Amino acid sequence: MQDVPLLISRILSHGSALHGTSQVITWTGESEPQRRSFAEIGARAAQLAHALRDDLGVEGDDRVATLMWNNAEHVEAYFAIPSMGAVLHTLNLRLPPEQLAWIVNHAADRVVIANGSLLPLLAPLLPHLTSVEHVVVSGPGDRSLLAGVTPRVHEYEELVAGKPTTYDWPELDERSAAAMCYTSGTTGDPKGVVYSHRSIYLHSMQVNMAQSMGLTDQDTSLVVVPQFHVNAWGLPHATFMTGVNMLMPDRFLQPGPLAAMIEKEQPTHAAAVPTIWQGLLAELGERPRDVGSLTQVTIGGSACPPSLMEAFDKLGMRVCHAWGMTETSPLGTVARPPAHVVGTEQEFEYRLTQGRFPAGVEARLTGPGGERLPWDGESAGELEVRGPWIAGAYYGGEGAQPLRPADKFSEDGWLKTGDVGTITPDGFLTLTDRAKDVIKSGGEWISSVELENALMAHPDVAEAAVVAVPDDKWGERPLATVVLKDGATADFAVLRSFLADEGRIAKWQLPERWTIIESVPKTSVGKFDKKVLRRRYAEGDLDVTRI
Amino acid sequence: MQDVPLLISRILSHGSALHGTSQVITWTGESEPQRRSFAEIGARAAQLAHALRDDLGVEGDDRVATLMWNNAEHVEAYFAIPSMGAVLHTLNLRLPPEQLAWIVNHAADRVVIANGSLLPLLAPLLPHLTSVEHVVVSGPGDRSLLAGVTPRVHEYEELVAGKPTTYDWPELDERSAAAMCYTSGTTGDPKGVVYSHRSIYLHSMQVNMAQSMGLTDQDTSLVVVPQFHVNAWGLPHATFMTGVNMLMPDRFLQPGPLAAMIEKEQPTHAAAVPTIWQGLLAELGERPRDVGSLTQVTIGGSACPPSLMEAFDKLGMRVCHAWGMTETSPLGTVARPPAHVVGTEQEFEYRLTQGRFPAGVEARLTGPGGERLPWDGESAGELEVRGPWIAGAYYGGEGAQPLRPADKFSEDGWLKTGDVGTITPDGFLTLTDRAKDVIKSGGEWISSVELENALMAHPDVAEAAVVAVPDDKWGERPLATVVLKDGATADFAVLRSFLADEGRIAKWQLPERWTIIESVPKTSVGKFDKKVLRRRYAEGDLDVTRI
Structure with a gap:
């Protein structure tokens, strides 16, 4: 050729x-x-x-x-x-x-x-x-x-x-x-x-x-x-x-x-x-x-x-x-539902995933202990990808050498996306959190995003961000930072019960630490800036209630 | 990357x-x-x-x-x-x-x-x-x-x-x-x-x-x-x-x-x-x-x-x-009509072309004298193509060296397709003949396929093949070899007039040499085997009438 x-x-x-x-x-x-x-x-x-x-x-x-x-x-x-x-x-x-x-x-x-x-x-x-x-x-x-x-x-x-x-x-x-x-x-x-x-x-x-x-x-x-x-x-x-x-x-x-x-x-x-x-x-x-x-x-x-x-x-x-x-x-993915679900109730579920990897993007999930996780739609791990349009390095370290920081690239060259999620057997990705935001509690992962979505489903909550904070017993535990709507009456106990109700959140994942904030800090592109919250917590700048 | x-x-x-x-x-x-x-x-x-x-x-x-x-x-x-x-x-x-x-x-x-x-x-x-x-x-x-x-x-x-x-x-x-x-x-x-x-x-x-x-x-x-x-x-x-x-x-x-x-x-x-x-x-x-x-x-x-x-x-x-x-x-091409003709009469014309080249296939037309021809939908030349899925050589000459015969590859590496055709300004190819079958008459090209199609449109003609034969004055001229249907009455003069009628074929392209054959010889894949006809003509094996 x-x-x-x-x-x-x-x-x-x-x-x-x-x-x-x-x-x-x-x-x-x-x-x-x-x-x-x-x-x-x-x-x-x-x-x-x-x-x-x-x-x-x-x-x-x-x-x-x-x-x-x-x-x-x-x-x-x-x-x-x-x-x-x-x-x-x-x-x-x-x-x-x-x-x-x-x-x-x-x-x-x-x-x-x-x-x-x-x-x-x-x-x-x-x-x-x-x-x-x-x-x-x-x-x-x-x-x-x-x-x-x-x-x-x-x-x-x-x-x-x-x-x-x-x-x-x-x-x-x-x-x-x-x-x-x-x-x-x-x-x-x-x-x-x-x-x-x-x-x-x-x-x-x-x-x-x-x-x-x-x-x-x-x-x-x-x-x-x-x-x-x-x-x-x-x-x-x-x-x-x-x-x-x-x-x-x-x-x-x-x-x-x-x-x-x-x-x-x-x-x-x-x-x-x-x-x-x-x-x-x-x-x-x-x-x-x-x-x-x-x-x-x-x-x-x-x-x-x-x-x-x-x-x-x-x-x-x-x-x-x-x-x-x-x-x-x-x-990286496109969420076109597979043929066998088109026209069924499952179709919408598939459309809500991040989508399926194309042939040019190989994917794998890495668990909390570095182990490779199965594509079973349930095991959540950090997503790593490989392919001809996936970065293998960053630009310009010393002397314009490519930069390959270990938290961004695996030893065998795959990109660590920093996203945590699950993959179905047919290759559909669902992201559940960012790796840096996930709460590593006793060797298990708690998704901060899942907690936030569950909290924001409560009618009194305007916004909520959940971050990991150090915990002597579990390593890390979730801290719930909540922005209440004007005139809201819910207290932390009510919100905690709301999370536990109907199995929204597993009991061991429920936050013990709660605080009210004025608004969630945002990055330049409008995403929650959780590092600001973590820093404020570390500096004792948040009024935290334990329940 | x-x-x-x-x-x-x-x-x-x-x-x-x-x-x-x-x-x-x-x-x-x-x-x-x-x-x-x-x-x-x-x-x-x-x-x-x-x-x-x-x-x-x-x-x-x-x-x-x-x-x-x-x-x-x-x-x-x-x-x-x-x-x-x-x-x-x-x-x-x-x-x-x-x-x-x-x-x-x-x-x-x-x-x-x-x-x-x-x-x-x-x-x-x-x-x-x-x-x-x-x-x-x-x-x-x-x-x-x-x-x-x-x-x-x-x-x-x-x-x-x-x-x-x-x-x-x-x-x-x-x-x-x-x-x-x-x-x-x-x-x-x-x-x-x-x-x-x-x-x-x-x-x-x-x-x-x-x-x-x-x-x-x-x-x-x-x-x-x-x-x-x-x-x-x-x-x-x-x-x-x-x-x-x-x-x-x-x-x-x-x-x-x-x-x-x-x-x-x-x-x-x-x-x-x-x-x-x-x-x-x-x-x-x-x-x-x-x-x-x-x-x-x-x-x-x-x-x-x-x-x-x-x-x-x-x-x-x-x-x-x-x-x-x-x-x-x-x-090489796919004939999806361009947006501006969809729903118009032109749409069918575009669908009858061989189609448009995709981004991966570059094309050019080379005329009888080796000159580059414009994409005007009229100038017919040999199609040459280049691209990452186009052959650059054949397999296995002496010592497994790649073979690059000059009639198949240009000096700058493009594939000579052996097909003759035109290209529209928007890149739609219409093939008119094979380069080896085209009749080179006085520095102009006559399409054998065009003559064949026009002949086969006559109700008395079952099949027809047209091949180039040597001509002292013009270099080459077309020889029409015709298979008549059972009970057909048309003679060569009738067929020639039929070709000339309604401007089907330009006058200078009309064949002077005609012969009746039993059937058109075919290759293993069912295409007209014109080299057999050319050989039979060269060996005097055809009963040719000049009109």
């Missing part, structure tokens, strides 16, 4: 030629969105590559960062930068500024391409960025914010204008770096995950498999999941492979504009985290719109509440769970 | 574990077909590998041949042999015996696994096979035919019985040989195409993409295309990737049994060459059956006549053209 490397430039060339009339549609907040054909994207990607090379001096595996919303220019950067041999570094604009600066410096980005609307975030960072030589600005926004900065400032459109619309993309090693993305990292410094051309190519094929997202050129995908979030789950690459139109919300991520763009552009598919959908659902309840085109919705990032899934089913939008993480490119 | 090789053993492990309840259903001609779950196939593949290694001494990249119909045991061989590191060599049971013997000797097969029903073909060959040490027989058939042969004879079921049901599959180089298949080769010796683990893995992903066959575990695929014919178009591998059930006809390839198995097992998909479907259609006309489950039919091997496509449409079976060849694994 011919030894043809799997390169992103091949995806680009294919999409822009054979699916040249497919479109990237970017919402502008005005009546008419920006429409750019794949052929134009291909031509402009070539122009951008010429500009980066000739005007900005990008060479070798230089890192070029993007601080951008989902839009056509960001897609152009997605293809131009890796295709020319450089490395696309997508910056998460939701991170705290000091973390962003740390990440840019750690990656040694030479160029930042930024949307004008994000200059208020970028400008104050620039004095702290040690490697950035050029800033390229695209789209509306106040350029005066960049007055007096050290890096040279360029207009995206001026850079690309007049450049040749084709580029002789180099034949690279398919294992060379194509893109990178830092995990937000609730503990320690952020960690860079480097995607190769090979991993992105294979991942794109997987996304396009009928058993995964299964999109074709008959589809339009509303890509709400940010391009700075694990390559928008691989959609920009996957769509160029098959001519799927992309509908890009740019900065218009509020429920109102999302409903408007669905009604106007009639996407058939959408991908986003649950909170986005919760907002959209409320919006549609208040202001009904024709969203009938949207029949398939991929939800990842965190689990979709069953009530939300049912509400979308009623609207004719079929929700499909997927699970993954920055380190898994991200497609 | 982790450096995990793309191996067939991974497809097997995935399918037999995560899709363990999916089935290979083999027709037995009796009321109950044989049903074997993917889990059982996985266990038996491991047993077969143990038997091949421990009992038969298979090691390294030894070639193990199969002379088998489509059935569960053949699927087991498909996975066991490459997974253990050996090379699966599928033998085309339709080839003339002397060619089969040549092929087995050329590949130096050490073992042949044969269906009992094929022993009448195999037994007389054995004295001519120089490398075969073992014959393994599976399924019904008269074993006495093997009495007194030199190789040791084994029963498949006895070999696998009691062997361990797991095997520690080796971590191979993904570029190592996994399987091979010889082209039937109308000119010269047959040529071996060697598939690697990588090429088969990537091809399987492509087959499963929604834009290609797009099957999931909700499907059952009736695999009529033989497993000895380019790996049954990749279906056994692709189905194990996603849990698609396989319905295998074994030796029951006649229209009656095919209709019966469709009615009983309700496949959703089927794959076969047009002649099979023509027979099935006639059968269903005579004896209607419930074939409503079958909604998607992949047709390849040669073009599907429009009338057949329409007839299947009426039955609710959506025909989808695909094009490929042994050298392309085979998936």
Whole structure:
């Protein structure tokens, strides 16, 4: 067989030629969105590559960062930068500024391409960025914010204008770096995950498999999941492979504009985290719109509440769970129910799992004592995965050596996901907790998430977080931290009985330690920040009752 | 990213574990077909590998041949042999015996696994096979035919019985040989195409993409295309990737049994060459059956006549053209009409093309003078392709060096398909002729196939073949060889006018040389054997009229 490397430039060339009339549609907040054909994207990607090379001096595996919303220019950067041999570094604009600066410096980005609307975030960072030589600005926004900065400032459109619309993309090693993305990292410094051309190519094929997202050129995908979030789950690459139109919300991520763009552009598919959908659902309840085109919705990032899934089913939008993480490119599982349960009551149960592993992702469960656990749907262990689009290391230890911390990679090279869950005999994953949050009590594991969900089912509880605290007898025991609703009357004894009732929680798992808090601390991406609670407990900052 | 090789053993492990309840259903001609779950196939593949290694001494990249119909045991061989590191060599049971013997000797097969029903073909060959040490027989058939042969004879079921049901599959180089298949080769010796683990893995992903066959575990695929014919178009591998059930006809390839198995097992998909479907259609006309489950039919091997496509449409079976060849694994194109023509009159035109190239297959057209031709839907040239599942050489020249004949591979490594056609701007291929059959007349190309189709549209013509013959003035001119129907009255002048009428054929392309023949000579796979006609013309064996 011919030894043809799997390169992103091949995806680009294919999409822009054979699916040249497919479109990237970017919402502008005005009546008419920006429409750019794949052929134009291909031509402009070539122009951008010429500009980066000739005007900005990008060479070798230089890192070029993007601080951008989902839009056509960001897609152009997605293809131009890796295709020319450089490395696309997508910056998460939701991170705290000091973390962003740390990440840019750690990656040694030479160029930042930024949307004008994000200059208020970028400008104050620039004095702290040690490697950035050029800033390229695209789209509306106040350029005066960049007055007096050290890096040279360029207009995206001026850079690309007049450049040749084709580029002789180099034949690279398919294992060379194509893109990178830092995990937000609730503990320690952020960690860079480097995607190769090979991993992105294979991942794109997987996304396009009928058993995964299964999109074709008959589809339009509303890509709400940010391009700075694990390559928008691989959609920009996957769509160029098959001519799927992309509908890009740019900065218009509020429920109102999302409903408007669905009604106007009639996407058939959408991908986003649950909170986005919760907002959209409320919006549609208040202001009904024709969203009938949207029949398939991929939800990842965190689990979709069953009530939300049912509400979308009623609207004719079929929700499909997927699970993954920055380190898994991200497609790790997709929850398409197996043939034998379709049409039965079990179908919904299967849809609530995180999903089934595809052929490219091998999985195993490791128990509290390091033992391998069976796939029986009951044994909970830490999930470890292996595959050609799974990270084998992090970027840049000393001397740019790859980092393989022992809590992240097993001795035989599998990724330790840090997620705890069960797997059914037919390979469906259900996550029950994060490994760092699970309570190791007397050699058994107690799921903090299970306790939290059970607590939050009580009508008086607004939010609840459960963390492990040291215990002389059991090693660790759960501490329940509860946010009560206004006017709530329940006390800890009532809540404890509620947990025990109807076997919701096994008796030995019930918390003895309880405390009321004002609100649960959250990370930059809106997840419970349990390390703050653990620290507050350790510092004696919580008023704990034992019952 | 982790450096995990793309191996067939991974497809097997995935399918037999995560899709363990999916089935290979083999027709037995009796009321109950044989049903074997993917889990059982996985266990038996491991047993077969143990038997091949421990009992038969298979090691390294030894070639193990199969002379088998489509059935569960053949699927087991498909996975066991490459997974253990050996090379699966599928033998085309339709080839003339002397060619089969040549092929087995050329590949130096050490073992042949044969269906009992094929022993009448195999037994007389054995004295001519120089490398075969073992014959393994599976399924019904008269074993006495093997009495007194030199190789040791084994029963498949006895070999696998009691062997361990797991095997520690080796971590191979993904570029190592996994399987091979010889082209039937109308000119010269047959040529071996060697598939690697990588090429088969990537091809399987492509087959499963929604834009290609797009099957999931909700499907059952009736695999009529033989497993000895380019790996049954990749279906056994692709189905194990996603849990698609396989319905295998074994030796029951006649229209009656095919209709019966469709009615009983309700496949959703089927794959076969047009002649099979023509027979099935006639059968269903005579004896209607419930074939409503079958909604998607992949047709390849040669073009599907429009009338057949329409007839299947009426039955609710959506025909989808695909094009490929042994050298392309085979998936080269799939004719899913582009979004913008769906529902319009153009849709049917697009479905009649060979289809669009997927991202993994790059294509170009080379004209009569070696020039690159545009994708304008009109310029006809020889199709050349490149990609990770496209052959880069043939097997086994002197000293097992790869063979790269200049008429098959361009200097820069692309495969010359030997097919002549046009490509639309959006990448849809229409084949018009074989390069060796096209008539090179005064620097222009005349399609022999176009002339044949136009001739065969005349009611008096049963069959017609057109071949190039030398011409002093033009280099080459077409010779029309015609088989008339019984009682036909048309003469050559009438036929010539018929061709010219309504602009069917441009005037300069009309044949001057005509002859009547009894029947068109055919190759072993039923294609017109034009070299026989050319030879008969050269030897003065045809009674040619010039008009």
